[in-house]
Amino acid sequence: MSYLELKNIQKSYFLGAQEFPVLKGIDLNFDLGDFVSILGESGGGKSTLMNIIGGLDRNFEGQVLVNGNKLDHQKEKALDQYRRETIGYIYQSYNLIAHLSVLDNVLVSLDMTTLSKKDREKRAQELLVKVGLADHMKKYPKQLSGGQKQRVAIARALASDPKVIIADEPTGALDAQNTEEVLALLNEIAAEGRLVIAVTHSEIVAEAGTRIVRLADGQIESDERIRPAYDSQDKEMLHSRILPRLASVKTAFKHFRHNLGTNSLIILGTSIGLFAVVLFSGLGNGISGYMSNQITKIANPQVMSVSRYVKSDDDDQSFGQSTDDKPAFTQSQLAQIKKLKHVSKVQSADTLLNVNAGYNNQNVKMTSLSTWNDSYSKDSVVAGHAPTKTGEILLDETAAAKKLDANNYKDLIGKTVTLSYQTLNAQKQPVMVNFTATVSGIGKSSTRGLQMNAVNATTVQNALKQANLDSDPKSISVKIDDLDNVTDTAASIDKMKSGSTRLYKTTTIQSVISQVQTYVHLATTILSTIAGISLVVSALMIIVTMFMSVTARTKEIGIIRALGESKRDIRWLFISESVIVGLLSATLATVFAYAAEFAVNGLLKGTADYAFVQISVGNVVTAFALALIISWLAALLPARRAAKLNPIDALAND
Known part of the structure; x- marks a missing residue:
């Protein structure tokens, strides 16, 4: 039984409805150890027959049997495996991959074998030594002569240890000396027990083999044996495997490096868009953190503000709002809140508006004066101490103290100031409240525009009683035992009802911070989205470049498909190169972003140490x-387009 059999192979091309037969019933048998030359003039069907034998052409009638088993040309995966395991190609035009070195061109086939990396490199080197290229392994195809290129093609064809070598006009582009040397190599290959099929129109090439099949007008004209076939050797061949994805990534990187100039521009363009997204996100993080930091400096996050609930509160989230128009807490309601789990302290948190302060014939109107409680940070006291005792007041450095005593405002500490403000009684009539307080300290807010004026709560309650007004607080601060319990406790207070009527409305520092962060996040998202538009442009750049790459590498696609790579391998090759561009773009964008972070924070350090x-x-x-x-x-x-290319058409591309 012959190793390779062709039975009634017929092939036609069509131009519209008109049929042009190319192969008209070819029957041939081939044995291992034979060097068979298929001889004929151009247009006689030699190349078509070669493509059918090599598993590249799938549209024909007839059968191809390999070692007695029919090769199903309709099963693409089976054909890929057949080309990987059985077929090695040698082309007239060499068909070397330009961006790969001589050694890497040979390793392309070996990547689809089960050999280890070390053994693959060893075998590639041995084959290059065998064909006389020991000193040229690191060179690229453009640095070789025609004869040297053909030797590389022979080494590559032998790399995967195939049983069938198909040589398409193997000496067509060579001089006499190189022709003689290449034919000698082909005979050596046949002598190793392989089947060599040379497709040629040269009588010299045909007579160098062991058998000549003459093909004319799509039919076998003669089949002549000119010398005995070599003995076929029964030896263990290399085992093939599907190309590992890592091998595709490495090949993609080599092509990326070969086109570094173009790819660098794409990387730069893509990285600019990514850089902007990262920078704006980092800016949002910083501003959000700064706002949170400033808020927590002003108020203790473990303390929440609680007021009596009225419907308008749903739309009012301000911390420290006016309490004149709100209902007061009853003593039973204060006791109810004090009894709640995790509540450690309840204090008055009223805010008085438009309070007149006088000292030594100097007067100033304070826009707000709050009762001191645990919600305030002691860091806001820059001189003296907080007004923790009855009859004490803290004056804001800029808004009050310096206006009462511009030259020696700190000397106000220990002095008595007169205070007055107007509020409403139970009949909604205006009443003036007057009282005095001793300056315990000077305050200063870390937030621009916010005044740090605070008075002891008992002092205000006593003044209200003297004016025959209700002294019960209209807003209170509730201190929680642990920061982790603030949110749950606030939710519990908000749910408290008298019948169906909601009683209380809470405002926590966390809710204020959350609202600020929401606004910052929204602004950051808008800026990042605008920056992201450039990423769309970058994507279009990559698409165009990949399509151009497919066009430029069409022949390469045909070569590696002929070597046995699948459509999946082709897709992964192009996707890998694009992903390499993306990863390097993100890396460059990250470097730019951290450099900008360092520069911006350095420039703003003088403005705020943050x-x-x-x-x-x-x-x-x-x-x-x-x-x-x-x-x-x-x-x-682009990858899908590359994978769909017909290997025969791709190989014919110049």
Whole structure:
């Protein structure tokens, strides 16, 4: 039984409805150890027959049997495996991959074998030594002569240890000396027990083999044996495997490096968009953190503000609002809140508006005067102490103290000031409240525009009683035992009812911070979205570049498909290169972003000792995720187009 059999192979091309037969019933048998030359003039069907034998052409009638088993040309995966395991190609035009070195061109086939990396490199080197290229392994195809290129092609064809070598006009582009040397190599290959099929129109090539099949007008004209076939050797061949994805990534990186100039521009363009997204996200983190920091400096996050609930409260989230128009807490209601789990202290938190302060014939109107409680930070006291005792007051440095005594405002500490403000009695009539207080300290808010004027709560209650007004607080501060319990306790207070009527409305520092962060996040998202528009442009750049790459690498696609790579391998090759561009873009964008963070924070250090740009790990991860998604999506269509290319048409591309 012959190793390779062709039975009634017929092939026609069609131009519209008109049929042009190319092969008209070819029957041939081939044995291992034979060097068979298929001889004929151009247009006689030689190349078509070669493509059918090599598993590239699937549209024909007839059968191809390999070692007695029919090769199903309709099963693409089976054909890929057949080309990987059984077929090795040697082309007239060499068909070497330009961006790969001589050694890497040979390793392309070996990547689809089960050999270890070390053994693959060893075998590639041994084959190059065998064909006389020991000193040229690191060179690239453009640095070789025609004869040397053909030797590389022979070494590559032998790399995967195939049983059948198909040589398409193997000496067509060579001089006499190189022709003689290549024919000698082909005979050596046949002598190893392989089947060598040379497709040629040269009598010299035909007579160098062991058998000549003459083909004319799509039919076998003669089949002549000119010398005995070599003995076929029964030896263990290399085992093939599906190309590992890592091998595709490495090949993609080599092509990326070969076109570094173009790819660098794409990386730069993509990285600018990613950089803007990361920077704006970091800026949002910094501003949000700064606002939270400033708020927590003013007020203790373990203390919440509680007022009596009225419907308008749903729309009022201000911390420290006026309490004149709100109902007061009864003593039973205060006791009810004090009994709640996790509540450690309940204090008055009323705010008086437009309070006149007088000292030594100087007067100033304070826009707000709050009762001191645990919600305030003692860091806001810059001189003296907080008004913790009855009859004490804290004056804001800029808004009050300096206006009462511009030259020696700190000397006000220990002095008595007169205070008055207007409020409403139970009949909604205006009443003037007058009282005095001793300055215990000078306050200063870390937030611009906010005054730090505070008075002892008992002092205000006593003044209200003297004016025959209700002294019960209209707003209270509730201190919680642990920060983790603030949110749940606030929710419990908000749910408290008298019948169906809601009683209380809470405002926590966390809710204020959350609202501020929401606004900052919204602004950051808008800025990042605007920056993200450039990413769309970058994606289009990658798509165009990948399509151009498919066009430029059409022949390469045909070569690696002939070597046995599948459509999946082709898709992964182009997707890998695009993903490499995306990853490097994200890396460059991250470097730019951290450099900008360092520069911006350094420039703003004099304004506020705070890092206004805070790039988080999450921001960097987001940049890499965006880069991967964009590069992957951008490569899908070009990769799909590359995978769908007909190997025969791709090989014919110049």
